[in-house]
Structure formats: C-alpha cells, structure tokens
Amino acid sequence: MSEIQELKRKVEELEAKLREATKEKQNAREKIKEMSSEVVDSNPYSRLMALKRMGIVNNYERIRDFTVAVVGVGGVGSVTAEMLTRCGIGRLILFDYDKVELANMNRLFFQPHQSGLSKVEAAAETLRNINPDVDILTYNYNITTVENFDHFVNILRTSSLKNGPVDIVLSCVDNFEARFTINTACNEHSLPWFESGVAENAVSGHIQYINPGETACFACAPPLIVASNIDEKTLKRDGVCAASLPTTMGIVAGFLVQNTLKYLLQFGQVTNYLGYSALTDFFPSMKLKPNPNCDDTNCRLRQKEFASRYRPPEIAVEAKEDEKPIHEENEWGINLVDESGDTNKEETSVAEGVRLAYTLPTDTSIEECEEATASNDISLEELMSQMKSM
Template identity: 80%
Template sequence: MSNIQELEAKIKDLEEKLASATQKNVREKIETMSSEVVDSNPYSRLMALKRMGIVNNYERIREFTVAVVGIGGVGSVTAEMLTRCGIGRLILFDYDKVELANMNRLFFQPHQSGLSKVEAAADTLRNINPDVDIHTYNYNITTVDSFDNFTNVLTTSSLTDGPVELILSCVDNFEARFAINTACNEFNLTWFESGVSENAVSGHIQFISPGETACFACAPPLIVASNIDEKTLKRDGVCAASLPTTMGIVAGFLVQNTLKYLLQFGQVTNYLGYSALTDFFPTMNLKPNPNCDDLNCRKRQKEFELKPKPEVAVEAKEEEKPVHEDNEWGISLVEESVDERDVTVSEGVTLAYTFPDQSSIEECQEATSNDVSLDELMAQMKSI
C-alpha cells in the first residue's frame, strides 16, 4: 500500500513540476509579447504602409488623438478600426444605451444590452488593444451645459493637453451635426462629417477644414433651411444605417481618410459619396459660402484668405500669334471629315457598309426624276 502512495506522490510531484514549467513558458511568451508591444506595437496593422514605402513612420499614429461623436452604426465600427490601427487616444461621445435593436451593428453584442454605448464600446475596445487610451463621455452634446463641456474636451484632451487632431462625426441627426459644426468653426478644429441615408444603401463622408472648405452650415440640408423639425419626419419602423454592409463601407472610407490625413499620405477626399444601387462614388470639392449663416465660418474664411499660399511653378509659354493679322479671336477652320472611299482595311477584314459608286448614285437620281413605281424604286435601292 505504501508503494502505491509513494507512486501517487511522485506522479503528483511531476504534475506540479510540469504545471510550473508550463506557467513559466507562458510568462516568458507574455513578457516577449509585451516587449514587442513597446518596441514595434504589433497591435497596429499599419506596418504594411511602411514596408510598401507609403509612410516613413507608421508608429506616429500613437501621437494622435481622435474624437468620435456618435457610437452607432458607423461610429462603433470607426472606433474599432482606429483601435486596431493603434491610435494614441480615442475619445467617445454618445448618450444612448445598447438595445437588442442595435445587434444589426458590427460591434455590439447581446450581453451588452442596457449598458451605455460608450461604456460597452470602451470595454470591447480595451480588450482589442489595451495600448489605446480611451476616454468616454455619456451625454447629449446638443444641450447647453453639455456643449460647453464638449468644447472643453475637444480643445484640451490631446496627448499634449491641447486640441484633438481630428473629430469624426458619426451622428444620425442634423441637430448634433450643427453642434459639432458650431464647435469646430468657433475653435478652428478640423473634422469629418459622415452619414448613411434613410434607405440604408447610400452614404457619404465630407472633410471640413474651417475657412478652407465648406462647413455644414454653408449649404444646409433642405429641411434645415426650411426650418422643419426633423423629428416630425421620422417614420416608425424605419432605421437609417440599418445595413451592416453600408455602415462598414462608410466607416472604412472615414478611417482610410483619417489615416491619410494624420500620417500624410495620398490625397484626402473633400467629399466622397456612395450609392449601392448603382455602384456610384461621386466626389467633389466644396468651397465655403461667403454668406454662410455661421459667423465663425465667415471669420475663418477671412483668416484663410490672409494665409500665405504656396507658390505654384508655372512653365513659361511662348506667345502664340493669331492665325491672321485681323483675326481678333484666333478662330480657324480645320477639315476633319474623312471620305469613306479613302479608308483602307487590313487583309481579311471587310467593311459593314460601303460607299456607293458614282454610277449607282446617278441611276438613282434619274429614277427619282421619272415616273417610277414604288416597287421599282425599292428594287433599284436593293441593287445598290
């Protein structure tokens, strides 16, 4: 009996040693991964940009602070993409709670139902990338008290205690968009406006630099310009941005241009639209309205006009003389028509239609000048 007990004790001792060795091995791997996080930030998926020569230092993404306003269909996916890219600090604004109806999003999960969206988002994002510094604010930015706090956060919450580098508007109503527009015009903050149409298959993003591009008030939507309360237009059972596909596409456009703006590569779009029904992607440049209703927008426009503009090198061209001395407008006529009879084709290729010879034309003209029946004319035309 004692031999059995001794054997069991040896087995137990071996199991403890094996478990200890396994734990040591796991700890060493974790320490190695932690050192890699410090040295090369493996959480960031931007290394390919450096390897392909697109950016010199992708790790600069750690230096930036981005605020995402609205953690809904587009905003939640945008926040996740930025987290996976290793953004330095992420600031989230929203005042809604997670509902089961939000499960059409690509981000929220059923067990988060009842939590505030910013709380649920922060919990998920920290598990994805603990390196990102995430701040959350659960209030409505359109109220008077909250708006003051909102502007204070935007102007003092970067990693250097200054204004944030970029603001991403992912809200679903015009009132919130105008609140963001007002704050950005007042404090000269750059931002992206985004949205998904009510039919859920179209969307857009718009880059707004106060004074340089059109702000959201420069060309307001019709219902805003008409002083219509947008709450009266909401229809039961209709949820804008209800397709995960459209939300993912718009969020992808938004984050892609955010990276281009922050890391300074490629061309940042001024306005990019998306229509799924026709696979149409309209782009355009939106200039600011000199008569914009926003006083601060007009102020920023004047400041931008006074900024020194980069000189553009223009090649010197020789002075072109007019075709004729008395030809004031330089107008000339050029023959561009080609006679089909002069067209040559390669061997083995035939023309679908040939130019009729002169004799056939003369016969046809003679036939039309005489009294000829319709059947005879048809027969002559077929013979040509």
C-alpha cells in the same frame, strides 16, 4: 478551514490573477509601443508597419501621437472606433448618450450581452480588450444640450495626448442638430473634422472632410430640412424605423477611417466629399468650396484667415518708359515694336501676328497705298525678300 481563511484564499487567488493579467497587459503595451517592423507572428503591428517598408507611409509609428474624437458610437461610429483601435491610435475619445439595444445587433461591433449598457462604456470595454495600449476616454451625455456643450468644446480643445486640441473630430451622428453642434464647435476653434452619414434607406452614404475656412462647413450649404426650418423630429413616422445594413455602415466607416489615416499620417490624397450608392455602386466625389455668405459667423471669420494665409504673392512690375517703335520710318510704312521684355503679354497666334505686322499706318489711306504699290511696281515676293534682307 474557517470562513475567514476561505475568504483569504479567494482574495489571494484573485490577487494572483490580477497580477498575471496586469503583467500580460504590460507585455502587450510594450510590444505595441515598440511599433516594431519585425515580421513575426507575435508582433501585432508587423502588417501595419509594412506600409512603411513599402513606401506608402514614412512614419507609421506616429500614429501613437494622435488623438481622435468620435462623436456617435452607433453603426458607423462603433466600427470607426474599432478600426482606429486596431490601427494603434494613441488616444480615442468617445461621445454618446444612448444605450445598446438588441435592435442594434444587425450592425457590427456590439454583442447581445451588452444590451442595456451605455454605448460608450460597452465600446470602451471591447476596445480595451482589442488593444489595451490605446488610451480611451468616454463621455456619456448629449452634446446638443446647453449644459453639456461647453464641456464638449473644452474636451475637444484640451484633451489630446499633449493637453491641446484633438487632432481631428469624426462625426458619426444620425441627426442634423448634433452635426450643427459639432460644426459650431469646430468652426469656433478651427478644428478639422469629418462628417459622415448613412441614409434612412440603408443603401447610400457619404463622408465629407471639413477644414474651417478652407472647405465648405456644414452650414455653408445646409440640408433642405434645416434651411426650411423644419423640425426633423416631426418627420419620423409612427411604427416606421430607419433601415440599417452592416455592409453600408461598414463601407462608410472604412472610407472615414481610411481618409482619417491619410490626413494624420500625410499619405495619399484626402477626399473632400465622397458619396456611395449601393444600388449602382456609384461613388461621386467632389470638392466643396466655402460659402462667403455662410450663416455661421465663425466660418466667415475662418475664411478670411485662410485667405490671408494663402494669398498668392503679388508680382512687382517695374515701371518702364514708353517704348518707341523700332524702324519708325521706312519705305513700306511698317512699324515694329520690341516686345521681348514684355513677359506678361498674352500669347498671340501666328495668324494674328502676321495680321498685326502688315497693318497699314493710320495716316495712310488705302488709295494712297494702292497708288504707291502701282508706281513702285514691286511684287509681294520682292517685298518679302527685301524685308528678310533687313
């Protein structure tokens, strides 16, 4: 057999394998697109669709319509991307400029043979093997640079499955500069996003939901380092690296994706801020309101827009003529006013009502009242009896 014939044979074998792989991929796509709730071992979505049968989610199949951007594909971001891929998200957009290192092997997701590859490409390869139907876009650059920021913003605005803005942005970065970059972009274009982070000691973390105008943005209450104008790059000590535990990062990623699903599929309650302390298993939760004096001008603008959209309707009150006292003149000098139509009046206690009912007229002195009571010689019981008979 000649060398040319051998090459042709190898080409034919490769083409056959490619056709077979393409067919398997297409079959996998069809199974996933069906989003069938049929409980069979060959259905990769039967357990997820069970959420619909159990009444947790009304329309889980809508997961195929959503686009999520993940900024930072490190310890939290890579696990976040994997969870979303296994959940069947429609499109996943990954941003990072770092490379996989053997030092990253203490974390989840990346594998030793991927060392040296860009994180976004290594992640995309793994994720496509997990779920070939998820549309994955990757961008290998630093979003904080001037030349890349405009492109980053344009991707967030136009790269959904409907060629519009992404449905939500997930920040999984490890520095304040990148967080403020995401905050600026989302405030400018009213994009909801989640901020997340793990402390350098690896035993605490948090997630924060940010909806421009409705909740506090990242600039509303900036970290002390940022507020003090300290360059965070100068804080790194020589020979000392931040600790990282796959457990803490996995927990934070789990909370992040869980709340992302609740936001997208509209079930449960999306947490505004959730912290985690591994040393005490403490999970603080709170709601952070926006700062009216935020340094970000777009945040203040979004606050005004939100206030105008959700301002409670004013209740019109018809003007009424001055009501005159009922039974203006009587032998006891007691004034009664009809308050049945006054629905806005604050509730009055029983004791206060009794005190008001027996208030003496302003033009009658105590001495005159005592003389009148003595002359009429009427007891309190008789007085109450006469009032009841009125």
